[in-house]
Every structure is written in C-alpha cells, then in structure tokens.
Amino acid sequence: MTTTDPDLATRILTGDRRALARAITLVESGRADHRDEATALLDRLARSGRQALRIGLSGTPGVGKSTFIEAFGMMLVAQGLRVAVLAVDPSSARSGGSILGDKTRMDRLSREKAAYIRPSPSQTHLGGVARRTREAVAVCEAAGFDVVLIETVGVGQSETVVAQMSDVFLLLLAPAGGDELQGVKRGIMEMADLILVNKADGDLKPAATRTCADYAGALRLLRKRPQDPPGFPKAMMVSALAEEGLQAAWAEIAALTEWRRAHGHWDARRADQARHWFEEELREALLARLREPAARRAMEALGQEVAAGGKSPAAAAQEMLSRLRQS
Numbered sequence: 001m002t003t004t005d006p007d008l009a010t011r012i013l014t015g016d017r018r019a020l021a022r023a024i025t026l027v028e029s030g031r032a033d034h035r036d037e038a039t040a041l042l043d044r045l046a047r048s049g050r051q052a053l054r055i056g057l058s059g060t061p062g063v064g065k066s067t068f069i070e071a072f073g074m075m076l077v078a079q080g081l082r083v084a085v086l087a088v089d090p091s092s093a094r095s096g097g098s099i100l101g102d103k104t105r106m107d108r109l110s111r112e113k114a115a116y117i118r119p120s121p122s123q124t125h126l127g128g129v130a131r132r133t134r135e136a137v138a139v140c141e142a143a144g145f146d147v148v149l150i151e152t153v154g155v156g157q158s159e160t161v162v163a164q165m166s167d168v169f170l171l172l173l174a175p176a177g178g179d180e181l182q183g184v185k186r187g188i189m190e191m192a193d194l195i196l197v198n199k200a201d202g203d204l205k206p207a208a209t210r211t212c213a214d215y216a217g218a219l220r221l222l223r224k225r226p227q228d229p230p231g232f233p234k235a236m237m238v239s240a241l242a243e244e245g246l247q248a249a250w251a252e253i254a255a256l257t258e259w260r261r262a263h264g265h266w267d268a269r270r271a272d273q274a275r276h277w278f279e280e281e282l283r284e285a286l287l288a289r290l291r292e293p294a295a296r297r298a299m300e301a302l303g304q305e306v307a308a309g310g311k312s313p314a315a316a317a318q319e320m321l322s323r324l325r326q327s
Helices: 008-013 017-028 032-046 065-078 133-142 157-165 178-183 186-191 202-220 246-262 265-290 293-307 313-326
Strands: 053-059 083-089 115-121 147-151 168-173 194-197 234-237
Touching: 008 017, 008 032, 008 133, 017 032, 017 115, 017 133, 032 133, 053 065, 053 157, 053 246, 065 083, 065 147, 065 246, 083 133, 115 133, 133 147, 133 157, 157 265, 168 186, 168 246, 186 202, 194 202, 194 246, 202 234, 234 246, 246 265, 265 293, 265 313, 293 313
Parallel strands: 053 147, 053 168, 083 115, 083 147, 168 194, 194 234
Antiparallel strands: none
C-alpha cells in the first residue's frame, strides 16, 4: 500500500468492508507517508458527524472476555445493530504481531454480516491499547457501526487508558472470594461504569453472587462521580456461556448512555477525550523529533557532557530544547 485510494473515504461512508479494513491498516501504519494519508482520511471522515456507542472492556486474563464479547455482540446484532469489535491482542516480542488472534475465538460473530472484528497487536503499548486504536474507532464510526467494542489485553492501573476512548467502560471479573478485591487496582475500579461478574452459572453461581455483593459494597465506598446517575457505577452478574444477564447489562448501558446524553455529560466527555488525544498526539510528535538522526546526535553529545560533569542535566535539557526550537 503506497498510496491511498482517493475514493476511500466515500467507500467507508457507504459501509464497504474492504475499504474499512484498508483504512484501519493505514491508520495503524507507522510510516511517515501513511501517517500523512491517515490524517487526511480521518479529517474527511470526521466531517460525517457519525457517532457510535463506544464500549471499553477490560478484565483479568481467563475471565472470558472473548466469550462475553461474542455473546453480547450476537445479542446486539439480533436487535438490528451493527457491531464492530477492536480486539487488542498481546504482541509477539519478535515479529510484533498478534499472539492470541481473537477473531478465531469469536467464530459465530465473525460470520455475521452486521459485525466486524479487527484484532490488533498491542505492540507493547501501555494499557494494552494499540496506539492507533482510537483512530480505528473513528473509522468504524464513519462506516456506520452502531456499537464499537474495544477489548484490551488485561487488567491493571495502566488499563485505564481505554476510558479515554470509550463512552462506557465495563470491567469483567470472574467469581472469587472477597479477598480477590485486592487483586484489582482501585484506579481501574474508579473508571468502571459497570462491573460484570462473569461465569455466574452452574456451580460457580453462589461464588459469583458473593463476588458481586463484595464489589457492589466496594463501589459504594468510592467517591460519587458527577457523570453518573443514581445507582452507578454498579456490579452485576452475567454468564456469557449461558447467555444470561446480557440483556440486563445492555439495558443498564442504554439507561446510563441516555442519562448522560440528556444531562450534557456525553458531549462533555467526548470533548475532554478529544483534548486529551490532541495533547497525546502533540507529545508523540515532539518525541518523534527527538528520534531524528540529527537530534539523536545532539542528545548523545550533550549526554556525554552531562556524564563527564561538564553540564547539569537541567542545563543540557534546556540547550536541547533551544536547538529543537531553532531547527
């Protein structure tokens, strides 16, 4: 792919799946010429004004995220909705490619015409979210999808980055004892809109009930957020395998979304996210300048002076910034 199809944006807006796949490949590329093309494409697509419900999903390894997404996605498709899934896989340390391949683990959903699944390698990016996942979300919105599910690699403090690109954030957990509350970082719990205790079926149902009660109690201790209606955030039980509790979870998501739209929180959240990603893009552009050959040579020379005691780190940093401004 050396040049962008001039009609690519038009084809995406009509829902062309090949154009969608090509556009996501383009925005994920790190080549300078592809970045320029991707930026122009995203600017054109943004003028469509289309929005989807962006649902971020994180959870501990083995909790059944892929099973949940497939069952949840199939339910949404049955309701006439178009669903896109951006599944961020762990990366191979050698090739940088996806290891798990979530598309192969969502066999039923991948065959649905109203669904689109795109696995992307995390490429060691903090939080398990590929750097360009946000732009892939924007492409899916322009293509007319109603719901975009963003699945991240695992759970931890760094996973909260997904909240900066989603409208609703789900935290999926497995049944366990109350002591397992210590296994989930407070930071990610404060970001969650819904905690879903999965595998609430069969012999695990009593444990799931206890776990749900534990987390419901923990959520009541957290500070009330202005973007939440009464009762949120909340903990619920679901079973992706038995397909139980999914409709109830979707009803809660819809109610939360409707309340936030009605009270202006939806638009405010989207605006805050746009500002956040503008700042992130600016930081990345500045870091890219430091990776240029001339800048690296200057940094190496200044670094040697600092190591030899000829300059303080602060003075060397100021000199490097002055050189960047002059270049």
